[in-house]
Amino acid sequence: MNSKLKNSNREWLxxxxxxxxxxxxxxxxxxxxxLVIMYLQRISETDQAVNAILxxxxxxxxxxxxxxxxxxxxxxxxxxxxIPVLLKDSMDTADNMHTSCGSLAMxxxxxxxxxxxxxxxxxxxxxxxxxxxxxxxxxFMSDRMRNGWSSRGGQVNNPxxxxxxxxxxxxxxxxxxxxxxxxxxxxxxxxSIINPSAQNALVGIKPTVGAISRSGIIxxxxxxxxxxxxxxxxxxxxxxxxxxxxxxxxxxxTKGSDRFAxxxxxxxxxxxxxxxxxxxxxxxxxxREITTERKAQFDEVLVQLExxxxxxxxxxxxxxxxxxxxxxxxxxxFKAALNAYLGKxxxxxxxxxxxxxxxxxxxxxxxxxxxxxxMLEKVDRTSGTLKxxxxxxxxxxxxHLAGELALDRAFDEHRIDMLVFPQDHGCSFSAAAGYxxxxxxxxxxxxxxxxxxxICGRAYSEPELIGYAYAFEQKTKARRSPIL
Numbered sequence: 001m002n003s004k005l006k007n008s009n010r011e012w013l014x015x016x017x018x019x020x021x022x023x024x025x026x027x028x029x030x031x032x033x034x035l036v037i038m039y040l041q042r043i044s045e046t047d048q049a050v051n052a053i054l055x056x057x058x059x060x061x062x063x064x065x066x067x068x069x070x071x072x073x074x075x076x077x078x079x080x081x082x083i084p085v086l087l088k089d090s091m092d093t094a095d096n097m098h099t100s101c102g103s104l105a106m107x108x109x110x111x112x113x114x115x116x117x118x119x120x121x122x123x124x125x126x127x128x129x130x131x132x133x134x135x136x137x138x139x140f141m142s143d144r145m146r147n148g149w150s151s152r153g154g155q156v157n158n159p160x161x162x163x164x165x166x167x168x169x170x171x172x173x174x175x176x177x178x179x180x181x182x183x184x185x186x187x188x189x190x191x192s193i194i195n196p197s198a199q200n201a202l203v204g205i206k207p208t209v210g211a212i213s214r215s216g217i218i219x220x221x222x223x224x225x226x227x228x229x230x231x232x233x234x235x236x237x238x239x240x241x242x243x244x245x246x247x248x249x250x251x252x253x254t255k256g257s258d259r260f261a262x263x264x265x266x267x268x269x270x271x272x273x274x275x276x277x278x279x280x281x282x283x284x285x286x287x288r289e290i291t292t293e294r295k296a297q298f299d300e301v302l303v304q305l306e307x308x309x310x311x312x313x314x315x316x317x318x319x320x321x322x323x324x325x326x327x328x329x330x331x332x333x334f335k336a337a338l339n340a341y342l343g344k345x346x347x348x349x350x351x352x353x354x355x356x357x358x359x360x361x362x363x364x365x366x367x368x369x370x371x372x373x374x375m376l377e378k379v380d381r382t383s384g385t386l387k388x389x390x391x392x393x394x395x396x397x398x399x400h401l402a403g404e405l406a407l408d409r410a411f412d413e414h415r416i417d418m419l420v421f422p423q424d425h426g427c428s429f430s431a432a433a434g435y436x437x438x439x440x441x442x443x444x445x446x447x448x449x450x451x452x453x454x455i456c457g458r459a460y461s462e463p464e465l466i467g468y469a470y471a472f473e474q475k476t477k478a479r480r481s482p483i484l
Contacts, residue, residue, distance in 0.1 A: 017233055017236055018080070018240075032067050035064070036064045037061070040060075043180050046178050050484070051156050052172075055131050057096070067125055077123070078124040079266075081126075084127045088227075089131045089152075092111035093118055099111045103137060103357065120244055120246060132172045134148075137375075140376070140379070145371040147167030148167060148170035158199060159178040160449060161449065169230065178482060184229070186228060187217060187227045188227075194206050194427040198454065205237050205436070208256070209223070209434035210251075218338070224431050235266070235269055265466070273467035277310045279311065279419070280414055280416035280419045280420070281315070286422055286425035293445055294445070301453055304475055308471055313416055332386060335354050335379050399433070406433075407435060419455070420456075422451070423454065426454060436457055439454050440453055441473070444480070455468055
């Protein structure tokens with residue numbers, strides 16, 4: 001690495017924002033190609049400790065160079081032009097990288113086309129830098145599996161210390177926390193963006209189901225899956241989110257994203273956006289699970305929110321608990337969704353069904369079954385037709401409990417603008433209802449473990465949530481870089 005890049009890497013890159021990168025590229029102080037080299041160097045220096053990256057896109061440098069040529073000719077596609085982005089290993093890319101969901105059974109699989117959101121990112125000028133490790137099969141392989149472990153990639157570690165790294169977008173979170181790219185894209189079914197973002201001091205946006213296409217992403221659930229950005233700042237997350245939203249005819253629910261057309265996402269970044277807003281606090285959801293230290297941290301958060309002009313509405317009763325939702329919906333949808341995905345892959349892929357995966361794991365048990373596969377086997381015993389009464393009942397029940405009883409009733413009866421929880425508490429409600437949520441760094445424990453808050457809203461309230469998160473972020477400036 002030449003002295004210019006080496007000095008920039010040490011002095012500037014670690015917490016650089018997208019806006020700062022664009023400024024340097026616009027002033028011709030830095031090229032996208034040089035930026036990619038700097039991140040590759042960062043990965044080579046730090047990922048042995050974190051183990052967040054599964055593979056690097058071998059075309060990243062060439063892509064960056066072509067985007068530099070475009071910039072020099074006066075063509076800048078978007079605010080992501082030339083910006084390095086990492087993808088969770090469940091997203092199809094029509095390039096020289098695999099898509100495996102962390103599984104050795106899929107280690108040789110290459111997708112034949114980009115996922116819809118990946119194409120949108122490429123069209124926006126983003127440089128797809130690589131794929132990140134994850135909790136294998138989106139944390140639905142074994143009830144004993146550690147967050148962040150996969151048979152293909154091993155264990156992802158939290159860059160802040162010996163803490164839970166979160167799942168299942170573990171590598172996507174740890175990589176950005178450790179400054180290995182500008183932003184990453186994770187996926188969530190129930191907590192898999194919110195939880196690892198909270199554990200790694202990140203801003204994570206779990207969108208409304210339907211805001212961003214799921215086409216070309218290895219699925220877990222038809223009704224709850226959604227991709228979303230994970231970044232070090234609200235602004236970076238908002239920039240990335242804005243480039244991914246949009247209608248995909250292969251994912252009909254994305255028609256709802258039309259309401260976001262024409263939004264200037266940067267205009268939402270208002271430090272006064274919390275003034276006059278009513279914030280609901282449902283302590284019964286977390287008060288028995290949270291530590292004394294984190295309770296004090298959360299109470300300090302409420303003081304900060306009030307100082308920003310918000311009104312705190314205590315003792316919100318959501319009428320149910322997160323555990324009441326169960327996981328039956330996911331249990332039945334996983335087989336149908338995964339078999340549909342695998343069945344449409346090119347015939348060169350020998351893995352065609354969930355049963356094939358289970359069989360492969362048994363044949364290679366030493367490498368694949370460190371934590372067993374009891375969940376995969378349980379899922380495979382369902383019919384895959386989604387006609388079981390237990391599935392229909394669970395689907396109807398969860399939509400009622402999470403959407404109507406818990407969230408909608410709280411918003412309506414208490415006239416609140418949002419619910420705020422410590423860390424990732426409450427994320428199951430947003431997941432089951434298909435509603436959005438966003439994490440924001442708040443502080444750190446005495447041992448150095450990140451502490452975040454999660455802000456939840458109604459369907460398609462992302463513009464408001466981004467504004468609320470930005471106001472809190474600017475007040476606290478709580479994120480700090482891990483020491484690696």
